[in-house]
Amino acid sequence: MPNVRPQPPASELRKHVATVHVSGELSLLERKIVNVLLLNAFDELLTSKTHSLPVGILCTMLGFDSKNTDALKKALLKIMSTPISFDLLHEGGKSEWAASPLLSHAGIRNGVCSYEYSDWLARKLANPDIYTLININVQRQFSGGYALALYENCLRFKRTGSTGWIPVETWRRLLGADASMYDEFKHFSSEVIKKAVKEVNLVSNILVTPEYKREARRVAEIRFLVAENPQKSVYDGGDEDDQDKIRASDSFRRLTALGIGDRLAITWIQQEPARALQTAIYVEEKARKNQISGSPGGYARSIFENGNNLEVSPQERLQEEKLAAARSAEEKKKTVEAAADARARETTAAIKALPNTERRKLAAKYLADGGKGMSYQSETGTFKDVLERTAYTAWLRATISARIKA
Template sequence: MKKNIVSRSPKLTSEQLKKNVAAIHTNGDLSLLERKMVNVLLLNAYDELLSRRTHTLPVNHLCAMLGWDESFNIALLKRVLRNLAVTPIEFNILENGKEVWRVMSMISFGEIKNGICTYRYDEYLAERFYDPEIYAMINIGVQRRFEGGYALTLYENCLRYKTVGSTGWWDIERFRKLVGAAASIYDEFKYLKRDVITKPINEINRVSDIWLVPEYKKVGRKVNYLRFIVTENPQKTLLQPDLKDDHAVLRESDTFKRLREHGIGERLAIAWILQDKERAQAVVDYVEEKDRKKQVKGTTAGYIRKLIEEKAEVGIKTAYEAKKENASKEDIEKARRNKLAARRAELEAEYRKQMITDRIKRLTQEERRILVERYSVVEGEGKTKSYNPKTTEFQDTIERIAFMAWLRSQFLPETHINTKEFAQWLKEKGSELKESVECISSVQSRQNSEIA
């Protein structure tokens, strides 16, 4: 009975890629950059290989995963995508005991637009990539360390044999096809050994998590077969610090955690944040606010994805809404200013009243007699019968009230408010009155500066 290896496979980490070995064995003619690109694109799409045909990846994220430290070379990225679109990938698969051969292109579509790389896989290829019966675990962190195309190709072809310890014997022609060593110079074994075996092995043993030792078998005087003894690299613990997760800090961010809480896939959340962190955060804020108001139909994850992928404007008001809001703010501010102005008028009136009262109290008897005489000739004619010249007082209450009203009106025009004295009066009256006037004064000062 066929053993189901997939069921015992370890869980993929964020930088590990489960790659179909049949595919690894048939794309040896890819360059180093093209092979790295294949693995990065597949890792990015892996979670949704069966549910989506089209996948996206920010160019800056793509370049980081490829290990590019220099500025982005868009022309080179286009060339690599173009080559992947025309590179055949072959599968030799047993079905019902018979060998079946299939061929298709590595990707069926590629696009670079507005800083986003978009690509597609053929449905059959996506299915094979997603659930291979035999797989190799390729670490993107390890991949970034490779500088030679033959080294990475040999690494991919040997990785799955780590658990059994040996690749088994390969004939030389098969080996050349696996690693893409088709040049005629490699018809001579010494050059094949130098460039395609020894140098790549040295690089693999230096930078990867496996250790290779080659063995050869001759037929007569000619090397016809070779195999590789595959063990775990004894320097693995030394390599690990350099292979740490590039996105560890990003995963600790609040935006990433909130996206994950809504059910957004890890790699998708990372891609969105790398593409535009502020926008990703704004979308989450917007959706959560809508959800609190019971205005989200379906899942919050679906709504978040829809808003981000459709580049919908969130938290941005239309011109009409902005105009309406500004008009409303102006009305509120105007009402506030009117209320403050009315309050100031009340306070000033109260202060003037107090000033006049104090002024009247300070009148001498002679000043008071002069004022009563002036009053009796004008408004108070016939209304001073109870007035006593000696005491300068009115015995009749009605006559006294009438005189005091007139007297106040005489002092009112000459009563001017002194700012410092007014502030002191407010302070004595209480903090509530003082704060009201300070607020009024700040509004008036701002208005005066705007006019100026």
């Protein structure tokens, strides 16, 4: 079944989409955790209440020391206590405000991080036009929390070219720059805007340029012009057409067959296509030999994210090639058989639909061509003898089938 992306409700702001901002300041680690957890849960946001991710894989995706679990726990606590707000502009100019904690639950047990979203937030996050899911490979490049926040909030405007004019106070909330020192714009500009713009342009797949609108000599609104960064296209998440091509690929088919979610499989193939395919082949071989104790999907994630060696022995590679050839031959056989069955059904239907006059004409032609017909009954155009009837039926099917092909 093809993957169908949910579309934003028509009542929401259509030009700038819904503004999503975090009330309170999140650190760089906390922002990265929010994105990794969402990426892991994305495909099951509307079907599963609880999500889980091995701590080792979580830390690898974060580029974080997995032994520092205290820092990880503190970051999860901060995320749980931080609300996310949605300011929606409805038709007619009426505004609506709603908020929810980023996580309603988080826990670590036996090396696995489990977490939950509220039902309300899960429905919101399932809409990618409301929350921009960034490429984890891009995220790893950032060293500043303000820069990552700016990137998240500008990325969705790459196609339109501009964020549009947004009040300074809203930008402060969007970037998490709530400290009192930023009440004075020159500090907000020098310590947050300029540094964040420099880092986004240096490490990400977009280029941002701030523009300022003044009222009574003070900067009241900021907009960012957003363009693709050609030097960093390797990190680009790609558009819908690119993702459709990925979904049609052998790598995607094999990864999802192992239990890897749609969004995670796309991310792997975008970031490291060769490794994604190697992972699928490697795990398929291990599963065939019953050498995986847990789920193939979980094993594949640990293999891909932990950088394990995926070298396959010559014997294993030969076996994989044999299996691939066998699969291909079996698929071709099924295709041929299906086509033959379809032709047979079509031929049978055509014979049943023959009028009696046509049946008699065909029988006469069969006899004229040398067919045996001692038991032929001209009034019905049939043969009473079983052997003669069988021979005629074979001739008749071949004749009608040839007509259909022609």
